[in-house]
Each structure stands twice: as C-alpha cells, then as structure tokens.
Amino acid sequence: MSIIVTDTGFGPDDWTHGFASADEAANDVVSLDLTSDTDPETLSNRLPHLQMVRVDFPSFADGRGFTIARTLRLKGYTGRLRARGHVLADQYAMARRSGFDEVEISDELAARQPEDQWRDRSNWKAHDYQSRLRG
Numbered sequence: 001m002s003i004i005v006t007d008t009g010f011g012p013d014d015w016t017h018g019f020a021s022a023d024e025a026a027n028d029v030v031s032l033d034l035t036s037d038t039d040p041e042t043l044s045n046r047l048p049h050l051q052m053v054r055v056d057f058p059s060f061a062d063g064r065g066f067t068i069a070r071t072l073r074l075k076g077y078t079g080r081l082r083a084r085g086h087v088l089a090d091q092y093a094m095a096r097r098s099g100f101d102e103v104e105i106s107d108e109l110a111a112r113q114p115e116d117q118w119r120d121r122s123n124w125k126a127h128d129y130q131s132r133l134r135g
C-alpha cells in the first residue's frame with residue numbers, strides 16, 4: 001500500500017488509471033512510470049497527452065529524479081508529477097521546488113517518518129538557501 005504526501009499531509013492514492021512504462025507505452029496512454037535513468041528529452045512529443053508522470057527514486061541518495069522533474073516542467077509539462085520510492089521527508093522541499101506535486105511513499109517509510117515530519121517541510125518555498133539567508 002502507498003501513501004501520497006502533499007503540502008496538506010498524508011492522503012490516499014486517488015489515481016485509478018494505472019501506469020505504463022515509457023518503453024512499452026503507446027501514444028494514447030495518460031500516465032507513465034519513469035525509471036531514474038529515463039532521458040526526459042525522449043518524452044517531448046508525449047507530454048501534452050499525459051495526465052500523470054511518476055518518477056522512481058530507487059534510493060534516497062539518487063537525485064536523478066529531481067533533474068527529470070525539472071526538465072519535464074521546463075519542457076512545458078503541466079500534468080501531475082509524482083515522485084515514488086525512497087524520498088525522505090527532508091527531501092520534500094527539494095521535490096516540490098524541482099516540480100513534483102506529490103510524493104508516493106510506502107507504509108514502512110511513513111511509520112519511520114510520520115506525517116508531522118513531512119508537514120514541517122510543506123512550506124517548501126521558505127525552505128531554500130536564499131530564504132534562510134534573508135531571514
């Protein structure tokens with residue numbers, strides 16, 4: 001089971017359309033599952049048709065998903081963008097700044113890092129280096 005983290009805290013997964021991998025997906029799919037080594041440049045022609053993109057984080061130390069999210073947003077993707085896997089509460093502000101709308105975590109991670117730890121980072125615009133310098 002998964003928990004979806006947003007700026008308001010923990011919630012259930014409301015996405016019901018499933019996910020197709022970028023390799024096997026036809027042009028008519030509405031959602032993609034991307035691995036951390038996906039080249040977002042290869043998705044340009046599909047972006048206008050996608051409602052959801054989910055990017056895998058195989059390890060909390062693997063930051064390639066942040067780059068994928070930022071690149072997709074710079075290419076004009078406006079749909080839902082979800083990080084999935086080993087994202088830590090301390091990384092939530094970075095996930096939001098790079099373009100993710102939400103984070104999908106396991107029940108086990110939610111037990112180790114409860115909702116209050118994620119909500120402490122939900123004011124992600126205030127948790128950046130420049131804001132701390134100004135404050």
